[in-house]
Amino acid sequence: MAVKKASVRDQVRRTLTERILAGHYQPGERLIELQIARELGTSQGSVREALRELEATHLVETTPHRGTRVRIVGVPEIREAYAARGLLEQAAATTAAAAFVNGVDELRAEVACILRAADAKDYPDQAAHVYTLHRMIVAASGNATLLRLWESLAFETWVRIRLGWGEINRKVAETSYARILAALERGDGVAAGQLLREHAEAFAPPAEPTPVSGA
Template sequence: MSEEPSRLPRLTLARQIRDSLVSRIVSGQVRPGERLVETRLAATYGTSQAPVREALRELEAMRLVETQPRRGTFVRPFVQETLRESYVVRAALEETATRLALLAGTVPVEALRADVEAMRAAADLGDGEASARASVSFHRRVVEAAHNELLKRTWESLQIEARTSVTMVATEVDLHDVARGHAELLAAIEAGDLETACRHARDHQWHYADLPHDAHGRAREAAG
């Protein structure tokens, strides 16, 4: 594989291998269609095949790779593009869910507050996976509060947990910023300002779409 990373310590865990591979796949260092060979990866990272195998299973759950019978494990095509596209679609779905839930008065505010607190605690501990779980929980509660089964199924089909984990690893987000962003969204929801809350819900997802402009058509550099 191209541009091999520095050899990791012998005590590395499968998660560290997984995170390294996520970064390399999303950055394009490992190309779509490239085969990931356990023995080569084990040699690259200076470990046995067992943690490599576990890391590849997690990458498959994240839908970054696919295992083909009798052929091996390969990087899925269009990883970067589908990540960007999923956040644009998710922005539209969650804006609509927020509108429906607020109009119906079904937003589970206390549960959302608990999720934000969980994100703050995860940020203090530097626990990205706990932060991702709390974030997904927060957004799922809003989607479920919309009481629209088609919207919910469409949202679930985006593989939200997997894509959130990928984003957390690949972009090295500041976990405290994640908590603050959700707290701002919750504040808008609690204030009951329908249009402001919907705008926050949309912009919150569009931020991760990695496009040259934001949801309002402003260039990223100019949006500040």
């Protein structure tokens, strides 16, 4: 797949982000600049710049003599990320709700995809739709800074679903999302925000002492 010359770095960054969140690259897997550059038909320098940006958002990490790898996170870190994500979504919902008054069809379609993927135990697909749904809500707030902060926590969400914790209580999830969408549809940002925060807290992984590894 060749990458167009315009905004090469941004396109490489988006492609790598999508691959990481889709499970194409596993936690702990090394990302080789030259190999990626050849795959994307771009320069090694563009890949290096993109990886630096991904490191700033904590998707990857670079260590001496080991190169750049997809980050491995532990349970406490994931739990903290879920708590932070809940607070960000609560803040976003207060202004985002106005965008969904009488118009939550796209959100409802994403919820259906989440539940269908969960039933099929297709965790990569489930994670992708969870990301899309919640990002749509945060983006609707119109607050670019809030969205950037939220996106920096996307990897922890992906790890929680992708690596062994994908199974959810379907009834609880379905009910939770139904209440969130109902609040958004009636323009009640305060209620929607509280429900989103409670949702994040409810679906955070249980506390465990052992780290999560993608190996």
